[in-house]
Amino acid sequence: MLRKLFTTEQNRPFCHAKRGCMKEKKEDRRISRTRRLMHEALMSLIVEKGYESITVQDILNRADVGRSTFYAHYRDKHELLFSSFELLRTLFEQQQQTIHTSRLTGRDPEVYFILELFRHTGQHHKLYKAIAGKQSGEMILKYLHRYLYKMLIGPNTELMKKRKAPPVPIEITTHFLVSTLLSLITWWLDNNMPYSPEKMDEIFRIMTTPTIEAAFDRKTTTHPAGSIKAFYNLFVESDCCP
Amino acid sequence: MLRKLFTTEQNRPFCHAKRGCMKEKKEDRRISRTRRLMHEALMSLIVEKGYESITVQDILNRADVGRSTFYAHYRDKHELLFSSFELLRTLFEQQQQTIHTSRLTGRDPEVYFILELFRHTGQHHKLYKAIAGKQSGEMILKYLHRYLYKMLIGPNTELMKKRKAPPVPIEITTHFLVSTLLSLITWWLDNNMPYSPEKMDEIFRIMTTPTIEAAFDRKTTTHPAGSIKAFYNLFVESDCCP
């Protein structure tokens, strides 16, 4: 029975990571092999001809798997793409976790978030280019936007609302920050990463810091560095589960 | 013959505007009527159920035209959407033209570009929401990005490159500015335009002005207003034809 595949995994077909899975069930080699093949097929196809124009048949040909096998794993190609993204996301969050715990002493870890994001993106640039580059689909970009929004700013909106009457409404500022970050990442990927992650991190700060100062009430902070620090403090510490 | 429709128009099926068309050929009323019906159908359908999920059959039902009629005009629904955007674009450019010629004396017209863009967007917000809002397809957003890029900055890149060694590469700054503008517009539309075009224009300046100053070499301009002015001077005067 094909459906058995789902019944054994109990409605969580994409639990690739160890996050939350106490029992490290050894996955059937055939399953991981098939999934890997399909992921690789999708990624290479996106780079070649763009996400939208890919058909399931293309994926089957490239991955060399049967039609029924595909639908045993994913409902459609969107779900396949989504699960690719989930793999990267959990990987990044694990790396974040280890970095933060190993840096208990030393300078504030919050400040490194953007840098780590660029590093991680560069590390897996082929995958990220497929997912977030020119050729990707709208769906995943919107999802990324929501994800970064929640990850960076969403849960801490209350903190930001305490400031009285900023010249620019807060929703716009947050929307703007996420858009800027996302546009920097996609630009970087689509232009074959001409600068280092460190440089991109620096650029992000140069471009957003003055805006943050201008958008929030400048008078509440005497030292400009204060507002920047306050903003970066909002970054991590969100238990976001989209 | 249905194909006659295209042979008479000689491979430029969407020459609705006068731009470049010297001979004002009176278009058959049936053609413009059919196209109008299909445009209206598409726009209302996008607002209702989102662009991606619309089928050609939906458009046919809503517009009440025959299947073959649709394909006589447009290759697919993408082309229909694209031609809708073209109508708005030429309308905006005509408005810009008349505004600029009527304001020969007075303050610099370049500065009004963003404001006029917001006003025009607000004026036709239903159409723009369909085209650029949450429900639209990604295709047109990417096209809008390219269009604004060319319109605002692209042709004048040489001018900007004369500045020596700015702290942020110019390509990134331009990309950033277009992304900011686009994200402001889509945010504004998706949130039912809670602020006036004037306020949005102000917000755009508040958010981008400090970045422009930071991204370009601050030391080359003594007066902050100078660099802003220089930037806005780059805006208009482009004969962009995407």
Added chain:
DNA sequence: TTCATTAATGAATATTGTGTTCGATAAAAG
């Protein structure tokens, strides 16, 4: 008004892509 032109019609049809089913096969686990 008349008349040649041509856009629109609608029904038929080929084509493509999606998603499902099921018995047979082969690989993995125990």
Added chain:
DNA sequence: CTTTTATCGAACACAATATTCATTAATGAA
């Protein structure tokens, strides 16, 4: 070795796309 189960592959139903062509009717020009 035996049981389990993921994969195969071919068939199928279905939905949507895109094309065709003879017929109808609206249009613009005389």
